Amino acid sequence: MPPVKKPKAVKIEKQATPKKTIDKSKDVVSGQLKKKVAKAKPQKEKGPERGVIIVKHLPHGFFEQQLRQYFRQFGRVLRIRLARSLRTGNSKGYAFVEFEYPEVAKVAADTMDNYLMFQKVVKASYIPPEKQTFNFFRTSLKKVVNKAGKEIYVSDVTKATQRSVKKQNTWDESACQQRTVANLKKIKKLQEKYKDLGIDFSNLLVEPVAKTKKTAEATETAEASTSKAAAKSAAKKQKQTAKKQPTLEDLLGTTINEDSDDEDYVDASDDESEEELKEEEEEQSSEDSDEEEEDLPPPPKKKNKASLSDKLKRKPGTGGVQKKKLAPAAKAPKNAATQKLQLAAAKSLAKPLPKGKAKKSKK
Incomplete structure (x- = not known):
């Protein structure tokens, strides 16, 4: 069979899509980049070199x-x-x-x-x-004054916590009102958040009392009265302390009348006791020698009232307080009759030495 010629394909012209005209005057920038550019701060001009x-x-x-x-x-x-x-x-x-x-x-x-x-x-x-x-x-370090009044460096977080603690510990009326207002705002936000659930916080809220002139005057008068009362109490305490101030005799009374542990203290009572003992010995000797004389009553003892200066006698060259010294034991005086008896007994006991031994001893 002879070859058959195929007809040529007919070209169908497509409709041209409309081209968008781009304005060269506008700059194309993405949304993220726009946000970054808006947030970016303008660069400061560089100053002189340091x-x-x-x-x-x-x-x-x-x-x-x-x-x-x-x-x-x-x-x-x-x-x-x-x-x-x-x-x-x-x-x-x-x-x-x-x-x-x-x-x-x-x-x-x-x-x-x-x-x-x-x-x-x-x-x-x-x-x-x-x-x-x-x-x-x-640096993030901050200078803070501690409890001892010394300046120390702490981090920003510790300073913020100290500031918040100090703020919470203030109980002035203005501070309390600010705190209550801030808490009220928080509760209102919660009420808006849980409005769909039907929760109502209005019954729980207690709005702060606004400070008026009358309340301010009342607080001032109360503060003035408390300050006056404190001043009166302080004055009374001062008067009581002035009345109760002890004298020198009151302070030294315990050391004079009581024994102490120190060894340098000399009490005048010891001297008196020694004098009394000497007087007694003299009286006894006079009685033994004069037996024929009538017994006369002893003369009255003179009691010298020891003053504060006499009681505080001290030894020369010593300081401090001394213990009381024990009085020596009094020896009984010997009578004339007893002395004669003792001599006779001694003569009877003493024997004369033989003549030979006496010569040897002389040689």
């Missing part, structure tokens, strides 16, 4: 105040930051110092490098402006 140095191996006790005073000899010091621990607030041993001019910073770094200070070799190096990318003077 000189920054880092000082290492600082001795203990060389803190911010000491650093500022020491580096002031080189030039004007703008900022100082001593590296401190976030947990304890103690120094880490290195610091950053910023000077007004870079030339001054170079001189300070050269002079302080390998400088012996309190048995420590200090290291110092200059940081040029090109390498000052990091903010060396930014």
Whole structure:
């Protein structure tokens, strides 16, 4: 069979899609990028170049105040930051110092490098402006005054907790009202949140009483009355203490009448007892010698009233208090008759030596 010619395919022209005209005046930016651009802060213009140095191996006790005073000899010091621990607030041993001019910073770094200070070799190096990318003077530590009145460095979190505790511990009327208002706002938010469940917090709310002029005057009068009462009580206490002030005799009464453990105290009563014993011995001897005389009553004893100065007699060259000394045992006086009897007994017992022995003893 002869070949058959196929008809040519007819080209069907498609309708051209309408082209969108792009305005070159508008810039195409994504939504995320738009948010970032909106949040981005405008860059500040760079100021004049400053000189920054880092000082290492600082001795203990060389803190911010000491650093500022020491580096002031080189030039004007703008900022100082001593590296401190976030947990304890103690120094880490290195610091950053910023000077007004870079030339001054170079001189300070050269002079302080390998400088012996309190048995420590200090290291110092200059940081040029090109390498000052990091903010060396930014810190989260805060200065706080502790209970002892000393300034210490603590982290931002600990300072915030201390501030909140201090705020909660204040019980002034204004502070209480602020707290109640803040709590009311929280409860209103909860009520809006659980409105669909039918929970109503209005029965539980107690709105704070607004402070008026009358209430303020009443509180002022009450405070004035309490202050007056406190002043009166303090005055009474002072009067009572003034009345109860002891005298010297009251203070020394216990030491005079009672025995003490110290050995330097001499009581005048001991001297009196010794005098009495001597008087008794004299009386007894006079009675034995004069037996024929009539027994006369002893003369009345003179009782000297010991004054405070007599009772506080002290030995020369001694200080303190002395114990009472025991009186010596009184020896009984011997009568004349007893003495004669003793002599006769001694003569009878004594025998004369033989003649031969007596001569030998003489030789």
